[in-house]
Amino acid sequence: MNETITNLWSIPLLIVIPILTAIVVNLLYNRGRAIRAVSIASAAVLLVISLVSPYGFQWFTGQPGVTYDGTYTFNANVFSWKLSLEYYYGPLQQIMISVMSFLLLFVVAISTKSLKKNFGPYIALMFLTYLSAAAIMMVNDFYHLWIAVEIGSLLVAGLVAASGGGAAQKAALKYTFFSALSGSGLAIALALILGITGYANITDAINSVRINDLSGMYNVLYVSFAFLMLSWIYAGGLAPIHPLKSDVYRSAYPHATVMLQTQSKLTLVAIGLVLLRMFGTLPFAREAMLSISILTMVIGIVMALIQTDFRWILAYLIVSHSGLVTVGISLGTFRGIVGGLFQAVNDVIYMSLLLVCCEMVLYFGRGTSIKFSGGLAKRAPLLTVFVILGTLAASGVPPFNGFQSELILIQAALEQGLPEVAAVILMVSVSTFIALFRAIYSIFLRPGDELQQGSERFKLPGTTLMFLVALVAITLVLGIYPQLALNFLTESALKVVFVPWVP
């Protein structure tokens, strides 16, 4: 693994292009076509950049590392103190950011088509959400991790509030109040880590913890771990804070929720890996993470089962499947981490499929409540096929991608001697099927009473149809050839397990 020894060109572009697009789109007042053209072009450029970019580092302060004798080195393999803000673009970052760019492209295409009013600021918030998730994914520095998490949570609030409606604004207000609490906690954690180790760079901090004698300072480490975990729970919407996050997921427009859930999955992965790298050797650290994950899975799925609205069911399922991602990461073994990361990729894709179907149900003028709807299957047969495929993927039925990652997760749990965890994972996938099928039966398949008057078929818009076909294709391809995605993930998982100080 010979890393590039010059600064990578693609990382600044991935940061700067969303910001520039946000500014330009914001300035284009009431010019829908121009906004549409600019945002789609920008999202396409981001997708191309994330796909073709080589792997490597970007040092924003110019100097890559300082060796023991005080000289600078450009070689990533020589031991050196980094001392600088460091961004890393590797295989894990590539697959995550490519998937997110792909989703952004279609989400922007759909939302600019379906919104009628002036939507420049809304699209700008979308791009900034992308930016914050990409930055959290790539950064190797506690300080900028903190800033990216803060920006990300403010943007979530903005995006939800922009989706209109009193419920959305309430959800945004509550979410922002708690973001204020957890952001302060993250600042304190950062200060404590800086105080103990002396370095903000994660690589340096881990090296410093391993080299220096920290006996007598473990309580400080635990406090900073607790605060970091608070922000992990908060940004990803894990168990004790799940009502806020599911509120957010359900009250935004479904296409905005596609971006929101992608951002929170990426944040979960990134902060989870940082927690594992920095605190994985502390006693009880992984156990704490594991118990939070199991709690999230169980509570999320139970809440999903008792809901009576398709949007609420999806919101709680997203929360519950976040638990599936974190359970893999917090197992801490190679197979567990690979399973968690793969689950994050799959989850983002099949949940987007279901969310876009939900958006279409709303677009056809139907309520998403289970009680007062039915008979959509006759009028929109194609949509019914897509939503059933999405359900099968989400509940881990073999030819789809959910099966592969859940299989890896169950194997990892059994390998660790934790059959209970494997049972919970199985229960989540079965209950997902029940919860979703209940909604689908009553919205699509059940013969509706008042719906019989119109008999013409609903037509899916072209962009949405393309998006749905592409998502189904990806779920099938990843389900049949999981190696396509696993090749990107194994290297990162190996690094986290064996050389945690390497980003």
Place this chain on the structure above:
Amino acid sequence: MIELTLQTLSFLAAALLVIIGMAGMLYLDNLIKKLIAFTLLSDGVNLALVSLGYVQGGIVPILEPGASLSDFPNEAALIFGPGIVLTNIVIGVSTTAILAALIVILYKRYGTLKASKVLKGEHE
């Protein structure tokens, strides 16, 4: 017996600010009051971070011309806390602005500032 230096006192003040702010955010019923409580909370966190770097009888960490280089590391206050606080102040301002905007929007919709009335009704 802990000596009541400026550092311990300001830690105490910071802890009080955090507690007052958190209690205010949780228990006060007025949304604007909650907002003010949040500014107090963030002030408390800032104060704690700044007091972490204080050195008794130290100097401001700026190397002035003519100062001795050997004493500087021992005397100067630590700068990691202040470095974070500067960002935290900016984040506090932006959070306050977003919260204020949301409060105004919600007031126009519901005609009240009482949190118990505005924020109720999760499942409609």
Place this chain on the structure above:
Amino acid sequence: MIDAFMTVAYLMVIGVTIGAVAALLQKDLLRAAYISGAESIALAFLFHALLAPDLGLTQAIVGTVLMPGIIILAILKTRRHEESD
């Protein structure tokens, strides 16, 4: 040895705490915003005493003008007095 500067610093510690409580006990929201601004002045002085003068300047501007300004704008757009009941 406690000089005048330090005495003021100790007073400011007390002032910050009292200001925080006083701001939250007001029924008049506008007055609460002013008091939180005054508390910020005390905090800015305390930052200065704690050897961070740059932060003192920032806090003095942000805490006494910008933050209360935003809050006062919000109050002007909503209502001035806290609702009883």
